[in-house]
Amino acid sequence: DTGVSQDPRHKITKRGQNVTFRCDPISEHNRLYWYRQTLGQGPEFLTYFQNEAQLEKSRLLSDRFSAERPKGSFSTLEIQRTEQGDSAMYLCASNRDNSNQPQHFGDGTRLSIL
């Protein structure tokens, strides 16, 4: 069990640029979740996948955000035309469907918009 892996750990970019984050879940975990955490807040749900199917998206996920999990393994989260308000920690979690396992989180990608 190597844990949930996220890359990069930190990303600094200028406003208006596009960024992409990657999440590698624990192997054999078919559910994958994205959350966002801002300072002083708990993680907020963005979206989740079962295998390659995206089952739900939060209203927090504007049109500038897109997430994919093309082969049901790793996932990417892309933010287009970044804004100051996108600065946050982006967390990925995974677990196995119908196992009642808790969601296991990665260490996150911290995004800073200049």
Next chain:
Amino acid sequence: DQQVKQNSPSLSVQEGRISILNCDYTNSMFDYFLWYKKYPAEGPTFLISISSIKDKNEDGRFTVFLNKSAKHLSLHIVPSQPGDSAVYFCAASRRGGSNYKLTFGKGTLLTVNP
């Protein structure tokens, strides 16, 4: 609208004493509750969970109590150790387990003094 509330931003206790962290929720559809611990620069780590069909769950030094009528849960840590110093998040789910999005509180910073 905060559906999961942790009203104490911080708590300080002496090593060896009991730590009690509290959480309130407003959504009566929540039926599964979890506690996560978070160290700086790391992702949340699962601690303990409880289903709404129970009122208590114990795992070593950690016990979670659920009062459904009051929509209140608490995490007891006995005895507290300096390594327990971290931010603790309460989370809730609506579908009877961890295979759905989690709604988090804002967290409580626990400091255990030697």
